[in-house]
Amino acid sequence: MSRLRAALIAALIALVCVLSLMIGAVHIGPCDLWRGLIDNEGPAAFTVRVLRAPRLLCALGAGAALGLSGTIFQMLLRNPLAAPDVMGFNAGAGFAVIVAISTGVNWPMPLVAAMGGGVAAVLVAALSYRRGRMPDNLTLILVGLGVGFSASGLSTLLGLRLPDTLAAEAQRWITGSLSARSWTHVAQIWGLGAVLCAMLVVQVRGLGLLQLGPALAAGLGLHLGRSRAGLLATAVLLAACGVAVAGPVPFVALMAGPLGIAITRARGPAARLLAGAGSGALITAAADLLARALWLGVQLPVGVMTGLLGAPYLLWFLSRAAKEGTL
Amino acid sequence: MRAAVIFALFVAGIWSSLALGVQAVGLDDMIGAVLHAAPQTPAELVFMQIRLPRMATGLLAGAAFAMAGVVMQSLTRNPLADPGLLGVNAGAAASVVLAALLTGHTDAATQALWGFPGAMIAAVTIFALGGGLRGDRAPVRLILAGVALNALILSALTALIVLRSDALEVFRFWMAGTLAQGGQKPLVVLAFIVMCGGAIAILLAPALEALALGHGLARGLGLRPRRTQAGALIALTLMTAAGVAAAGPIAFLGLIVPPLARHLAGPQLRTQIAAGALLGPAVLLLADTAGRLLIAPAEIRVGVMTAIIGGPVFIWLARRMRTTRNGAP
Amino acid sequence: MSKSPKPAGLQTHHLCLGYDGRDVIADLSLELPVGKVSAILGPNGCGKSTLLHALARLERPRAGRVLLEGDDIHATDTRALARRLAILPQAPLAPPGISVGDLVRRGRAPWRGVLQRFSQADAAACAAALEAVDMTALRDRDLDALSGGQRQRAWIALTLAQTAPFLLLDEPTTWLDLPHQIEILRLLQRLNRTQGVSVVSVLHDLNLAARFCDHLVLFGPHGLVATGTPRAVLSEDNLRTAFGLDARVVACPVSGAPMVCPI
Numbered sequence: 049m050s051r052l053r054a055a056l057i058a059a060l061i062a063l064v065c066v067l068s069l070m071i072g073a074v075h076i077g078p079c080d081l082w083r084g085l086i087d088n089e090g091p092a093a094f095t096v097r098v099l100r101a102p103r104l105l106c107a108l109g110a111g112a113a114l115g116l117s118g119t120i121f122q123m124l125l126r127n128p129l130a131a132p133d134v135m136g137f138n139a140g141a142g143f144a145v146i147v148a149i150s151t152g153v154n155w156p157m158p159l160v161a162a163m164g165g166g167v168a169a170v171l172v173a174a175l176s177y178r179r180g181r182m183p184d185n186l187t188l189i190l191v192g193l194g195v196g197f198s199a200s201g202l203s204t205l206l207g208l209r210l211p212d213t214l215a216a217e218a219q220r221w222i223t224g225s226l227s228a229r230s231w232t233h234v235a236q237i238w239g240l241g242a243v244l245c246a247m248l249v250v251q252v253r254g255l256g257l258l259q260l261g262p263a264l265a266a267g268l269g270l271h272l273g274r275s276r277a278g279l280l281a282t283a284v285l286l287a288a289c290g291v292a293v294a295g296p297v298p299f300v301a302l303m304a305g306p307l308g309i310a311i312t313r314a315r316g317p318a319a320r321l322l323a324g325a326g327s328g329a330l331i332t333a334a335a336d337l338l339a340r341a342l343w344l345g346v347q348l349p350v351g352v353m354t355g356l357l358g359a360p361y362l363l364w365f366l367s368r369a370a371k372e373g374t375l
Numbered sequence: 376m377r378a379a380v381i382f383a384l385f386v387a388g389i390w391s392s393l394a395l396g397v398q399a400v401g402l403d404d405m406i407g408a409v410l411h412a413a414p415q416t417p418a419e420l421v422f423m424q425i426r427l428p429r430m431a432t433g434l435l436a437g438a439a440f441a442m443a444g445v446v447m448q449s450l451t452r453n454p455l456a457d458p459g460l461l462g463v464n465a466g467a468a469a470s471v472v473l474a475a476l477l478t479g480h481t482d483a484a485t486q487a488l489w490g491f492p493g494a495m496i497a498a499v500t501i502f503a504l505g506g507g508l509r510g511d512r513a514p515v516r517l518i519l520a521g522v523a524l525n526a527l528i529l530s531a532l533t534a535l536i537v538l539r540s541d542a543l544e545v546f547r548f549w550m551a552g553t554l555a556q557g558g559q560k561p562l563v564v565l566a567f568i569v570m571c572g573g574a575i576a577i578l579l580a581p582a583l584e585a586l587a588l589g590h591g592l593a594r595g596l597g598l599r600p601r602r603t604q605a606g607a608l609i610a611l612t613l614m615t616a617a618g619v620a621a622a623g624p625i626a627f628l629g630l631i632v633p634p635l636a637r638h639l640a641g642p643q644l645r646t647q648i649a650a651g652a653l654l655g656p657a658v659l660l661l662a663d664t665a666g667r668l669l670i671a672p673a674e675i676r677v678g679v680m681t682a683i684i685g686g687p688v689f690i691w692l693a694r695r696m697r698t699t700r701n702g703a704p
Numbered sequence: 705m706s707k708s709p710k711p712a713g714l715q716t717h718h719l720c721l722g723y724d725g726r727d728v729i730a731d732l733s734l735e736l737p738v739g740k741v742s743a744i745l746g747p748n749g750c751g752k753s754t755l756l757h758a759l760a761r762l763e764r765p766r767a768g769r770v771l772l773e774g775d776d777i778h779a780t781d782t783r784a785l786a787r788r789l790a791i792l793p794q795a796p797l798a799p800p801g802i803s804v805g806d807l808v809r810r811g812r813a814p815w816r817g818v819l820q821r822f823s824q825a826d827a828a829a830c831a832a833a834l835e836a837v838d839m840t841a842l843r844d845r846d847l848d849a850l851s852g853g854q855r856q857r858a859w860i861a862l863t864l865a866q867t868a869p870f871l872l873l874d875e876p877t878t879w880l881d882l883p884h885q886i887e888i889l890r891l892l893q894r895l896n897r898t899q900g901v902s903v904v905s906v907l908h909d910l911n912l913a914a915r916f917c918d919h920l921v922l923f924g925p926h927g928l929v930a931t932g933t934p935r936a937v938l939s940e941d942n943l944r945t946a947f948g949l950d951a952r953v954v955a956c957p958v959s960g961a962p963m964v965c966p967i
Contacts, residue, residue, distance in 0.1 A: 129515075176694070178694075186515045189515060189519075190514075190696070191694065193518065193522065193689070194689035198683070198686025198690070200682075204679050204682065205683060208676070223533065253816070256810055256813075257810060259797065260796050260797055260810060261793060261795070261797035263762055263791070263793035264791070264792065264793050264796040264862075266762050266782070267760055267762065267793070267863075268790075269783035269785065269786025269787070269814035315799075315803065315806060348537055349533070351530075352530045352534050353530070355533075356527065356534070358523075358526070359523040360527065362522070362523035363523045366519055366520045366523065369516060370504060370516060
């Protein structure tokens with residue numbers, strides 16, 4: 049059952065991929081697509097290989113990274129609302145990049161984004177800290193929201209001051225966009241993503257134990273502090289990688305885990321993470337496709353589309369929580 | 376003493392807004408400008424044409440957003456409830472833009488009126504999602520619902536603006552607030568609406584205070600919770616929509632001012648609302664002046680300024696809020 | 705045989721536990737015997753759970769040591785210790801939608817290297833653990849779908865899959881009705897008798913403890929009151945010291961164990 053449902057996500061991703069390569073300002077038929085993609089010839093070769101394929105791969109990679117990050121946070125904090133976008137890490141990463149652009153610092157974007165995300169994470173943790181107590185999840189979420197508000201306020205300020213030539217770039221780091229992505233960015237997100245996934249593989253079992261509660265996990269021989277810190281760092285870095293390529297795309301990290309798990313009915317920690325990554329990739333790629341294809345001749349930033357998809361999800365989730373009296 | 380602080384802040388806000396800027400305007404210029412039929416110096420011209428309308432807009436919008444914030448916080452019993460953060464501003468802005476697109480009317484007065492239905496829908500939605508109808512208190516749910524509503528409306532607006540690139544400049548006003556275009560707005564009508572909203576709020580204040588003790592107790596005190604809630608929602612909708620019509624959506628003012636008002640005006644809701652009417656303009660005008668001076672001759676939109684001040688305030692308030700599982704959420 | 709045989713069992717040496725500069729337990733030295741079913745008893749707030757957490761290295765002592773067969777547990781590698789000592793906390797968290805079998809598999813964590821696959825030995829240990837708690841038939845069921853007693857048995861199976869000779873349980877019978885409480889205590893007794901597991905649990909019910917345990921540790925508001933067999937510990941004087949309770953102690957008509965009858 050579960051395998052069949054996992055195949056469903058894979059099939060949906062494949063469908064979105066094919067459609068993404070075919071649909072756009074220039075429509076490409078299946079034959080031209082094949083010739084352009086595989087044989088590198090025909091009228092579609094340039095469009096597919098230079099414009100659409102890198103954009104699609106960036107969407108898949110960034111979406112998977114964000115989805116993975118959100119799923120880790122949600123499992124670790126045992127709260128479906130805990131996600132790097134809600135908790136301000138994405139906004140922090142985006143702000144760091146926009147600072148780098150406006151000050152002319154020429155460091156690699158993933159590094160800058162990771163620093164921004166990391167600083168935001170440390171800020172959230174430090175500002176939620178009260179003496180002698182673990183901060184509760186709701187405080188973490190609220191403080192994270194506040195950090196996110198501050199970061200996006202400052203991003204807007206810096207974005208307005210950028211010269212018009214950089215305005216599109218600024219837009220990317222405020223709302224998230226996948227326009228003008230090249231093979232460099234593809235290498236970036238997939239390369240770093242692979243490294244981080246390798247780091248994650250080692251920690252999956254620890255995540256499974258942490259889900260049983262701190263006391264039992266420690267009783268089973270887990271180093272609580274070490275494994276928590278490792279997982280949090282991996283999740284923040286994953287989110288930062290996604291942001292470095294696509295900007296702080298909202299709601300992907302929040303939606304991916306619950307959606308993927310609902311579709312696949314995954315149970316174990318590894319399966320849940322995979323489901324989160326898959327549905328993150330699916331959401332982002334599908335949102336970008338919609339953003340390009342819904343109105344011909346107009347390209348919406350992908351962040352606007354995930355906002356249009358994600359906000360109703362969050363509202364639905366909250367109204368359900370209201371009915372059940374949770375939260 | 377505390378009343379003196381409130382008035383001092385109010386006067387400081389007005390004075391800074393009128394006097395400071397690239398063109399310094401002294402008291403004699405102001406008096407001259409008022410006395411002379413036609414402006415005789417550049418300073419007088421700047422005062423009459425730019426500073427005075429700007430200050431009036433700030434006065435109106437500041438009072439509107441701040442009083443709406445006090446009412447919203449009392450109604451939801453949530454110190455983080457700012458009409459802007461909860462999506463009421465965005466609702467007003469979105470319905471103005473939609474109406475302009477659909478009807479083609481672009482004159483300021485009609486536009487301003489179109490804000491009310493959107494603000495009302497957003498306010499009721501958010502209030503229901505936050506558990507307000509049943510009288511339970513869910514601070515985190517309320518705030519997140521606001522985030523979602525804001526994101527939804529903002530994404531839709533961005534999409535509209537990208538689609539209608541011809542109208543970009545017109546719509547930019549409805550994305551981030553500014554006091555610079557107040558001169559073109561029907562300020563007198565809007566001021567009247569804000570005063571109506573404020574009057575309703577002040578009349579309802581004792582009932583709202585009783586409601587804060589819980590629906591059961593409020594009923595026992597002979598109140599009708601539904602009516603009080605409806606009245607408060609109408610009041611804050613009127614004020615918010617009028618504020619948005621004058622200055623565009625400015626968030627966080629309803630977050631920054633209420634704790635100030637509580638601190639300076641004491642625990643009574645009625646005095647808090649009145650204090651908000653003075654402190655709101657003070658904060659907004661000071662923020663606007665700072666935004667004009669920081670990177671002169673360019674300026675930072677006041678909506679961005681309040682967002683930058685408001686983020687840390689939000690964190691500070693969130694830290695102070697009790698979010699224990701049985702109590703609050 | 706070596707010159708100094710390793711002391712068996714779980715011991716504390718001059719143990720001090722507490723938070724914020726206040727000792728909940730001060731200068732405690734006691735021994736929990738190997739191969740027995742032991743219970744820690746006492747009024748609320750006397751530090752029973754704190755002690756159990758310290759015995760399982762979940763709580764760092766302010767002073768003193770906890771020794772497992774002579775080794776200081778806070779100086780032992782935590783994973784190595786998890787193979788010798790298992791703990792079931794009072795309120796473990798269940799991941800949503802987990803099945804009994806998956807839950808029990810997580811008990812093998814201390815035996816598996818980071819990238820090691822689930823081995824035959826692991827599978828056998830899990831099967832044995834499920835069999836021991838009589839849950840084999842329910843292994844594919846969702847934990848959420850079980851009754852309270854079955855759920856508690858699933859959690860115990862997780863700790864059994866750990867195959868540690870020492871098993872600590874923090875109030876394993878709380879929230880259960882009387883038949884299920886007896887079911888769990890019978891299970892613990894059976895595990896001890898058939899598999900030689902040394903069991904230490906924090907319990908509330910004095911009569912059940914007397915009936916199903918071999919060794920009792922009784923705390924009062926001012927520290928340790930008595931240790932030993934149920935008959936020795938549950939005396940009328942000790943009950944007055946520990947609980948401020950006036951009671952007669954009679955022999956249980958069914959088992960002959962001491963039975964506390966409050967006056």
